[in-house]
Amino acid sequence: MxxxxxxxxxxxxxxxxxxxxxxxxxxxxxxxxxxxxxxxxxxxxxxxxxxxxxxxxxxxxxxxxxxxxxxxxxxxxxxxPCPADRLLHDLCVVEGCCGHYFDDEDVYRHVTHLLPKTGTVTAEEFAMLALQAEGDTPDRKGYAAGFERIKALFLHHMGAPAVPAEQLEGNYAQPFESRDHG
Structure with missing residues (x-):
């Protein structure tokens, strides 16, 4: 046949x-x-x-x-990759901020879990949330230096001191998706 x-x-x-x-x-x-x-x-x-x-x-x-x-x-x-992919890669690989498991809450947190879905996110807010996801607090020695390094990463990768929250989502596209569907 x-x-x-x-x-x-x-x-x-x-x-x-x-x-x-x-x-x-x-x-x-x-x-x-x-x-x-x-x-x-x-x-x-x-x-x-x-x-x-x-x-x-x-x-x-x-x-x-x-x-x-x-x-x-x-x-x-x-x-x-989009700028957010590069930012999150450097946040984990360069800064070691890959998230933290909180025993008292039985939950793993990463900065992506704490970011707002809408609105504007500033470099300062991003740095604060990244350190919060690590379980870090402003009273810890070294917090200020880490805060400034993460803020600088944000500025470097995002190219602005504040961006829409949607720009902090990673690029989850796969090869041939755009060719096949649009």
């Missing part, structure tokens, strides 16, 4: 996320195509499976290079 032309061949998507501070290079072979994946970005490779063949793609990594074997027609889509 012939195949239905309305049903297209399966198109798997391989995702490559860079959670490092330096760019990664993705090499697609045998096409010998190189793509840079910036820090905190996600690159997707969507490819067509040839009718009657088995899935034979594979990936390996060496240093800051990823080698992906994909011997079929393919396309690439890159999703870049």
């Amino acid at each position: 012939p195949g239905n032309p309305a049903i297209s061949a399966p198109m798997p998507i391989a995702l490559f996320e860079n959670r490092n501070s330096d760019p990664l290079i993705l090499r697609i072979d045998p096409a010998e195509q190189d793509y840079e994946i910036p820090p905190l970005a996600t690159l997707g490779v969507r490819y067509t499976l040839r009718e009657g063949t088995e899935e034979r793609s594979h990936a390996s990594m060496s240093g800051n290079r990823i080698f992906f074997w994909c011997d079929s027609d393919h396309e690439v889509d890159l999703v870049l």
Whole structure:
């Protein structure tokens, strides 16, 4: 029975996320195509499976290079991080403010749990909420220095002393979403 032309061949998507501070290079072979994946970005490779063949793609990594074997027609889509993604990454990785488990309340808190959903958030409010999520208090030695460092991170990544709360939401898009749905 012939195949239905309305049903297209399966198109798997391989995702490559860079959670490092330096760019990664993705090499697609045998096409010998190189793509840079910036820090905190996600690159997707969507490819067509040839009718009657088995899935034979594979990936390996060496240093800051990823080698992906994909011997079929393919396309690439890159999703870049937004300023809030970079801010939250540096808040955790650079400042060590990754949240805190509060035993007395049996709850884990991160600054994202404390941010308002609407309105404006200032650099000062963000720094205060980040330290509050850590269980830190203004009377602790070192609080003021941490407050200033986090405030500076906010200014650096958000580019302003205050932003709409909606701009502090991360970019949860996936490769090919915008191409497929709009």
